[in-house]
Amino acid sequence: MLYDEGQHAMAEETRRVLAARTDRTRLLELLDRTGAWDEAFWATAVEQGWTALAVPEEFGGLGLGLIELGLVAQEAGRVVSGAPFLTYGHGAVCALLASDDEDLLATWLPRLAKGEVKAAVAFAEDDGAMPAAPSVEYRDGRLHGTKGGVACGLAADIAIVSASSPDGMVLALVDLGQASGDELQRRAIGSFDNGRLFADMTFSGAPATVLEAGDAAEEAALDLQAQMAVLTAHEQTGGAEAMMLAARDYALERKAFGQPIGAFQSVKHRLAEMYGLVEIARANCIHAAARQGEGDFLEAAACARLSAIEAYDTATRDAVQIHGGSGVTWDGGLHLHMRRARSLAIELGNALFWEDLLATELTGEPA
Amino acid sequence: MTDLDAWQERSRAWLASVAPEFGREARAGLSQDEDLAVGRRYMAAKYDAGFSGITIPVEFGGQGLSPLHKVLFETLEAQAAMPIGYFGVSTAMPLPILIRYCDDKDWVRERIVAALKGEEIWCQLFSEPAAGSDLAGLRTKAEQGGEGWTINGQKLWTTFAQYSDYGILIARSDPALPKHKGLTFFWIDMKAPGVTVRPFRLANGDIQCNEVFFDDVAVADSQRLGPVGGGFSVAMATLMIERYAASDADGFGPPIGAFVELLRSHTINGRPALRDGRVRSVIARNHALRQGLDSIRRRAMLIMEAGQEPGPEGALNKLFSVRSRQKLSELALDLQGSAGLAYTEGAYTKADWAASWIGAPTMRQAGGADEMLLNTIAEKILGLPQDHRPDKGVPFNQIPA
Numbered sequence: 001m002l003y004d005e006g007q008h009a010m011a012e013e014t015r016r017v018l019a020a021r022t023d024r025t026r027l028l029e030l031l032d033r034t035g036a037w038d039e040a041f042w043a044t045a046v047e048q049g050w051t052a053l054a055v056p057e058e059f060g061g062l063g064l065g066l067i068e069l070g071l072v073a074q075e076a077g078r079v080v081s082g083a084p085f086l087t088y089g090h091g092a093v094c095a096l097l098a099s100d101d102e103d104l105l106a107t108w109l110p111r112l113a114k115g116e117v118k119a120a121v122a123f124a125e126d127d128g129a130m131p132a133a134p135s136v137e138y139r140d141g142r143l144h145g146t147k148g149g150v151a152c153g154l155a156a157d158i159a160i161v162s163a164s165s166p167d168g169m170v171l172a173l174v175d176l177g178q179a180s181g182d183e184l185q186r187r188a189i190g191s192f193d194n195g196r197l198f199a200d201m202t203f204s205g206a207p208a209t210v211l212e213a214g215d216a217a218e219e220a221a222l223d224l225q226a227q228m229a230v231l232t233a234h235e236q237t238g239g240a241e242a243m244m245l246a247a248r249d250y251a252l253e254r255k256a257f258g259q260p261i262g263a264f265q266s267v268k269h270r271l272a273e274m275y276g277l278v279e280i281a282r283a284n285c286i287h288a289a290a291r292q293g294e295g296d297f298l299e300a301a302a303c304a305r306l307s308a309i310e311a312y313d314t315a316t317r318d319a320v321q322i323h324g325g326s327g328v329t330w331d332g333g334l335h336l337h338m339r340r341a342r343s344l345a346i347e348l349g350n351a352l353f354w355e356d357l358l359a360t361e362l363t364g365e366p367a
Numbered sequence: 368m369t370d371l372d373a374w375q376e377r378s379r380a381w382l383a384s385v386a387p388e389f390g391r392e393a394r395a396g397l398s399q400d401e402d403l404a405v406g407r408r409y410m411a412a413k414y415d416a417g418f419s420g421i422t423i424p425v426e427f428g429g430q431g432l433s434p435l436h437k438v439l440f441e442t443l444e445a446q447a448a449m450p451i452g453y454f455g456v457s458t459a460m461p462l463p464i465l466i467r468y469c470d471d472k473d474w475v476r477e478r479i480v481a482a483l484k485g486e487e488i489w490c491q492l493f494s495e496p497a498a499g500s501d502l503a504g505l506r507t508k509a510e511q512g513g514e515g516w517t518i519n520g521q522k523l524w525t526t527f528a529q530y531s532d533y534g535i536l537i538a539r540s541d542p543a544l545p546k547h548k549g550l551t552f553f554w555i556d557m558k559a560p561g562v563t564v565r566p567f568r569l570a571n572g573d574i575q576c577n578e579v580f581f582d583d584v585a586v587a588d589s590q591r592l593g594p595v596g597g598g599f600s601v602a603m604a605t606l607m608i609e610r611y612a613a614s615d616a617d618g619f620g621p622p623i624g625a626f627v628e629l630l631r632s633h634t635i636n637g638r639p640a641l642r643d644g645r646v647r648s649v650i651a652r653n654h655a656l657r658q659g660l661d662s663i664r665r666r667a668m669l670i671m672e673a674g675q676e677p678g679p680e681g682a683l684n685k686l687f688s689v690r691s692r693q694k695l696s697e698l699a700l701d702l703q704g705s706a707g708l709a710y711t712e713g714a715y716t717k718a719d720w721a722a723s724w725i726g727a728p729t730m731r732q733a734g735g736a737d738e739m740l741l742n743t744i745a746e747k748i749l750g751l752p753q754d755h756r757p758d759k760g761v762p763f764n765q766i767p768a
Contacts, residue, residue, distance in 0.1 A: 002669050248749050263752040265738070268745035275744055276687055279680040280659030287662040303655040310652075352648075359647035362654060363627050365639060367647065 001290035007071060014075040017044060022079040024333045030082070030195045031339070034188040035154045037195055038082020045072075046115030050086055055093055059109035066227060066289040070234040074285070077238030080336045084196050084347075085118045087235070088152045091228045092119035095160040095171055098220035099211035104173070108158065120156035121228065122147035122201060123221060129349030130162070130225060132218070136203060138163040138170050138210065142183075143203035151347050153199025154188055161208065162221055171217045172208035179206040193343035226301035229348045230288045233301075233308035236344050237281045240308070240315035243337050244274040247319035254324070267322055274315050281311040302358035309351050312341040371435065371672060378440045381416050382447045385409070391448035391715060399574065399713075403530060406450035410485025419483040420458065427466055428480040435671040441613035448715060452575075453527050457482050459612070460605045461489040461535045465554065468592035468601065478533070490531035492555065492579060493602065494524040499732075500739045502537075503546045503599055504758075504766075507581060509538035509553065516540075516553070516591070518561075518584040528577035529566045531557045535605070537598045542764040549763055550598030553590045560584070571725040572712040609734070614684040616660040618730060619716055620692030620723035623654045626699055629720070633702055640702060649698060653691050660684050679748045686740045689730040696724035 003011070021044050030036055045051055050072045055061020062068075069090060076086065089112050096108055111117040125131050126148060136145030143163055150159070159174045176184060183206040189198040212220045248271055251262030261267050284307045288300035316338045320327035327334050345351065356367040387393060389409040394402055413419050421437040423429025430436070444451060462482060465475045481487040498505040507520025518538055528534065534555045541549035557564070561584035566574045593601040617623075627650060633640040640646050664684065667677035699720040700707035707720075714722035731737050745751040758766045 002666060002673070248751065251751060259755065260752055262745075263755060265742070265754060268751050268754075269738070269741040271749055271751065272741040272744035275749060276683045279663065279683060280656060280687065283662035283666065283680075284655065284659045286666070287658070300658070302651070303658040306651060306655040307659050352644075355648050355651035356644075358651040358654060359641070362623065362650060363631075363641045363647075365641040367642060367644065 001067075001286055003067075003071075003286075007068065010068060011071045011075060014048070014050075014072050015078065017048060018075050018079045022082070024336070027080055027082060027195070027336055028330065028333060031193070031336075034190055034194050035197065037085075037155060037197060041076075041082030042085060042115070045083075045086060051089060051115035052113035054090055055109050055113040056097075059105060060113040061109070066230055066292045067286075069231055070285060070289040073231045073234035074238035077235030077240075077340075078242040080239065080340050081235065082195060083155075084151050085115075085155075087228050087231045088119050088121050088156070089115075089117075090231060091121040091224045092158060092160050092173075094224035094227055095121070095173070095211055095220060098171070098216075098224070101211070104209065104211070108173075117157045118152060118155050120150050120152040120159040120201075121224070122150045122153070122159050122161045123225065124149065124349075129353040130221060132169065134162050134164050134169065136161060136163040138165040138172055138208060141207055141209075142205040143172060143174060143208045144205060146200060146202045148200045149189060149198050149346075150201050151196045151198055151343075153186055153201050154197040156197075159201065160211070160224075161203070162217070163208075165210075165213065168214040169217045169221070170213045171211045171221055173211055174203070174206050174208045176206075179203075183207070191343070193339040196343050196347070222298065225348060226298050227292065229305040229354070230285065230292075230301045232344055232348050233281065233288065233304040234285045236308035236312040236341070237278060237285050239337050239340055239344075240274070240278045240281065240311040243312075243315035243319040243334070244271065244278055246334070247271060247274070247315075247322040250323050250326075261322070270318050270322065274311075274318055277307070277311040277314055281307040284308070299358060299361045302354045302361065305348070305354045306351060306358065309345050309354075312337075313345060316341040371439065374432075374436055375439050375443070378418065378443050381418065382443055382449070385412055385416075385449075386447055388412075389449050391718075394448070394450055402450055403453050406453050407485035409450050410454055410483065414480075414484045420462070420479065423462060423479060423483075424466070427462075427472075427476050428483060433671070435668060438613055438668065438671075442615075445613055445615065445619075448717070453488060453530060454482075454485060456491050456526050457487075457489040457531070460491055460608050461533070461554070463608050464535060464552075464592060464601065464605050467604070468552070469554070471589070487532040488527060488530050490525050490528045490534040490557070490577075490579075491605070492522040492525055492528075492534045492536040495521060496523050499524070500736055502602065503550065505537065505539060505550070507536070507538040508542075509540045509551055509586070511540065511588075511595075515585060515587040515589075516551075518553075518555070518581040518586055520581050522579040522581075523576075525564075525577045525579050526575055528557065528564045528579050529574075531564075533557055534579075535592070537602050539763065540595055540598070543762050544596065545760050546758060546763045546766070547599045548596055550602070551595050552592040552598040552601040553586050554592060555584070555586065555590070559586075569729060571722065571729070573726075614660075614664055614681070614688075616657040616664065616684065616688050617717065618685070618688035618690075618692030618727070620689075620696055620727065621699070621717055621720060623650060623657065623695075625718070626650065626653075626695060629699055630702060635702075646702070649695065653695055656687060656691055660688055679744075682740065682744060682748075685730070685734065686737055686744075689727055690737070692723055693727035693731070696720050696727060700724055 052061040053064045054069045057063040123130050161172050185202040186199040191198045254261050284304040288304035291297045291300040326332045420429030421432050425431040469475050495505045510517045536553050536555045540551040561582040563580040565578045630640040635643045667681050670677045710721045716723045
């Protein structure tokens with residue numbers, strides 16, 4: 001798949017806008033706070049219509065897909081995006097579309113498209129990224145139990161939750177604003193990447209609407225997890241490329257032993273290896289985005305996710321190393337990427353989860 | 368169906384039709400000389416079928432098609448394991464160089480047709496005992512006098528020189544100039560007096576590489592390709608020709624699917640090997656890497672199809688794929704226990720783990736060592752400075768040996 005001219009233009013424009021409106025000082029301040037996000041980033045996302053990209057036109061969206069949303073995610077990753085809402089908003093859109101419930105679609109999709117509603121997706125529990133039999137239970141229209149470490153959890157207006165029920169697993173939508181303080185508790189996690197708005201969410205009878213049940217719920221959950229993973233992979237790739245370029249620029253400017261440190265092979269080769277990992281991740285991301293809805297989408301998504309985790313981890317690790325002492329100062333800001341590489345590696349299933357998923361796809365053997 | 372689809376279909380159909388005569392099974396167990404004879408017959412059949420010299424202009428006996436046509440055909444041809452190795456260098460690099468730099472066009476056409484038909488073989492006389500990655504450090508001398516030139520010195524690693532009729536050679540014509548400037552390029556008759564070819568075995572047992580000695584070999588000035596002192600640019604032009612070579616995300620080793628099938632019947636600690644977390648991690652990571660390389664390759668094809676130049680990321684394939692092949696092959700042998708110790712010399716590297724493993728280091732040197740590829744990526748793509756080169760600008764004969 002090749003990006004067309006419109007897609008290229010969109011990526012350029014996104015990059016330009018984000019470069020102009022991102023302020024590293026503001027991002028650094030967020031690290032010391034819980035429950036806060038970069039308002040300027042989110043305002044930009046809404047104003048630019050990124051929230052509407054992958055929503056069908058009949059519900060106020062632009063009717064585009066993972067390819068365009070991926071391009072935005074990649075640019076957002078480049079500047080350590082100031083809020084996690086785009087990815088999880090898309091997860092909620094996917095979950096709603098899977099339900100095919102006209103009333104629910106008409107209620108939520110236009111508001112998600114306009115960025116009026118922020119969503120969280122809560123699948124993970126202590127024993128895995130996507131437990132087949134969640135400990136959270138759905139009974140008589142209400143949820144009971146705890147989901148830990150939900151990204152967006154502190155700010156979300158709605159949540160898509162996986163839960164066990166007599167009909168098997170369900171995907172349920174919770175209108176978080178409608179739940180009382182007794183029915184829903186959110187406990188902030190003081191994290192190394194507070195801008196992700198992590199929270200433990202405890203449901204004590206919060207009202208919920210079932211979107212899908214049984215096999216259909218499991219299928220829908222896996223598909224939307226994979227779609228969000230592909231977006232995150234784009235974000236990771238953008239971050240990895242930013243780190244690679246920052247390290248390259250520093251290696252050209254910083255001199256030691258009478259020459260730029262970028263002339264030493266220990267540094268040059270490290271940068272060349274980073275370039276390789278970034279391009280491999282990018283190629284997998286583009287391929288995965290183009291395979292949405294096809295039979296091999298899950299496999300392509302796993303490849304994108306695994307190579308993007310590796311690229312971002314390696315690029316941050318090595319970029320910090322190449323920067324020497326300035327790589328580890330607060331004001332230098334490289335730790336913004338270091339933190340983000342870690343939080344994104346944990347969200348949406350870690351590398352081990354995706355390795356097992358991909359190995360199962362390729363071998364037919366479960367872990 | 369586009370022109371390219373039709374081409375691919377036609378290529379596939381023809382390759383399938385000749386596979387029983389020339390393909391992997393027909394070649395099993397043949398000696399190298401027997402295999403070469405099959406190869407010559409294959410080249411003749413390919414020429415008659417109109418798949419030879421795909422990018423070479425029609426007036427020189429080629430097909431006059433695009434690099435994309437060439438890559439598409441060669442990818443299928445490699446998959447079919449046709450006996451093309453002996454002709455790989457011969458038909459790739461020397462022919463376009465002759466077209467560009469040789470004045471006697473009738474003679475060039477004769478040579479090209481003979482090479483394409485497998486009747487004649489060309490080799491590339493570049494590397495030397497003391498000049499590999501640092502090609503411009505070569506020491507073979509070309510001295511001008513009287514009618515032409517006299518060549519003295521030694522080349523090394525010359526692939527299939529033992530079968531070659533002709534060669535292209537780069538030699539030092541002026542040792543008083545800095546190393547890149549004092550070089551001149553020639554074509555050589557490999558049967559000329561004073562040329563001695565000595566094949567040697569590689570670690571895997573293959574006899575492909577040669578030492579080639581030149582003792583007062585007389586070369587006419589008409590055999591010079593490019594200006595006196597312009598040899599390095601001609602050599603660079605030669606190496607650029609291969610930028611459209613067929614690539615393989617498996618590094619010309621077995622694919623991941625073969626690894627999975629190998630392990631299906633094996634156990635680790637009494638459990639199926641494919642349920643072992645370490646094995647699963649290796650499968651997943653190598654597959655993700657190779658998928659990425661393959662996506663890069665497919666994207667490059669689309670860009671070429673659109674008439675544009677592919678991005679520099681194509682340079683990653685050999686570096687990443689062969690390392691992946693090397694480690695995966697080691698593990699594939701380990702996991703077979705005592706069966707992994709068996710070795711069949713000359714087995715096909717895409718189907719045999721031991722052959723893949725023992726041949727991998729050669730791949731990491733040939734056509735640009737890993738370290739040179741990393742330097743190239745760092746310098747040409749990322750814009751990083753060249754390494755410190757103490758011999759830069761120094762007359763060759765004043766560089767400390």
